[in-house]
Amino acid sequence: MDLFVVLKRSGPGPLDRVFRHLVPLLGIIALSGCSSLGYYGQLAEGQWQLLRARQPVDQVIANPATPAKLRERLAHAEQARLFASQHLKLPDNRSYRLYTDLKRPYVVWNVFATPELSLQPVTHCFPIAGCVAYRGYYQQGAARGAAALLREQGLDVYVSGVEAYSTLGWFDDPILSSMAAWGDERLATLIFHELAHQRFYVKDDTEFNESYANFVEQEGTRQWRVARGLAPVGADDSEQREQFTRLILASRERLQAIYAGPLDDAHKRMAKQAEFERLRGEYKQVRDSQWNGDKRYDAWIYAPLNNAKLLPFGLYDQWVPAFAALFREVNGDWARFYERVEQLGRLPADERKAALQRLM
Structure with missing residues (x-):
């Protein structure tokens, strides 16, 4: 089977939320029907190296050689991780209870391409994730090489470093060293967002998936701040x-x-x-x-x-107000909210879009 991931753009910076939730494919197990064996091979190798380097967070925290700032950051992340499962009713698994030291600034690099006189992306289609607008590479040199070949074809090309991704529950996703410089709250919001994807995901509907996960991130962060007695985030x-x-x-x-x-x-x-x-x-x-x-x-x-x-702008917040309205309809009950989200996700695409428009 093919495995797909949600990627986070380079940062940290104010554009992170725009680029964070992009969905390239990670073909690890079966390569049938795909001619890009070299591409899939580097993805499989990169993912395997990441999995092999995982350590339980509690062991990293307990290790006296762990820098104090990293220890503090991971302890805070684990508090947010517990809150996600206990209060936001998100999956209770080993994801984000592990840590991987990448020993490099980015986990992957994404390559986007369009025709010179069009905003239509060059897409790559896969059995489970559907069609996506870019490809991810674990080696920066491979990404630059792919970009150069696309430019030779006369295409507009953009390469973006990615700090983090989730495999949507296919594996136990770790907190990555590339995320270690983030603020505590930013790391918590990532956990809420990516666990929302693990909770539910619709093939071939980026706007639905990302708007839903963005709402969970935003409302989850609001509740997380309330639980700790903090003031609302400034606007x-x-x-x-x-x-x-x-x-x-x-x-x-x-x-x-x-x-x-x-x-x-x-x-x-x-x-x-x-x-x-x-x-x-x-x-x-x-x-x-x-x-x-x-x-x-x-x-x-x-x-x-x-x-x-x-390319990535405008895709990821389109339906957030609709999911906010849905959350109000169920009086803030997370379990009922996810049930309603799943009902929407099972609708044909046109009916799903119409239902979201009514909620708006």
């Missing part, structure tokens, strides 16, 4: 992220119109570059007038832009 960071995402989505819509329009290819290329400059100008205006010059997105926006780099 400034989330509002900036949402504003930035809206800028990207508006730019993407304009690009769609350019690519679908009557211009010849040469003029479409010129309009494409003009659009990227417009996006940077709009970003600078918002940054300086509304964010007090906060430059947290500068590195991303001023690095080279192309279609592939815009």
Whole structure:
């Protein structure tokens, strides 16, 4: 069978939630029907190395050689892990009760590609996970090599380092050393999100899966803070992220119109570059007038832009308000909430989307 994973983008940084929950495939056991044996082979080897390096978190904490900060971070993560199962009714298994030292900054690197004059991703389809918009590589050199081959075909390409992933319950997923620099709450939210995927997942519906898991992450984090007597999270960071995402989505819509329009290819290329400059100008205006010059997105926006780099935006929060409404309908009962989520997930895609729209 094929195994699929939810990946987290490089960071830490304010764009993490945009890129965190992407779903490439991990083909470990059966390679039947797939010609990319080399690709699957490196995934199998990378996953096996990760599994072999796992250690129980309690042993890492008890080891006197473990740095104090890591020990503290893991102890906090285990408190969040217990809360996830006891209070959020998420799976009670060994996932995130293990630790792996990767000895590198990222666990995998993702490669995205689109045609030069289209925002349609180059997809890769697999028996269980369905079609996904990128491929993951355990070696940075392999990712760069794959990206170079795609560029030679005239495609727009983007490579992104990934700090963490979940196998959606196929394996007992560890906390990774690449996550060790995260804040305690960020690590807890990852645990809530990925365990939500383990609780329920629908093939070929990224918007549903990620909106559902994002809601569990957000509501779970709110309840986790309440349980510890902490104040609600401030709205400034989330509002900036949402504003930035809206800028990207508006730019993407304009690009769609350019690519679908009557211009010849040469003029479409010129309009494409003009659009990227417009996006940077709009970003600078918002940054300086509304964010007090906060430059947290500068590195991303001023690095080279192309279609592939815009792909992940707007996919992962679309239905969060619908799941929030569903949670209210069951009066905050997590078990009933998951039952209703599963009922939605079993509907045909069109009916599922219509039901979510009604909840909105």
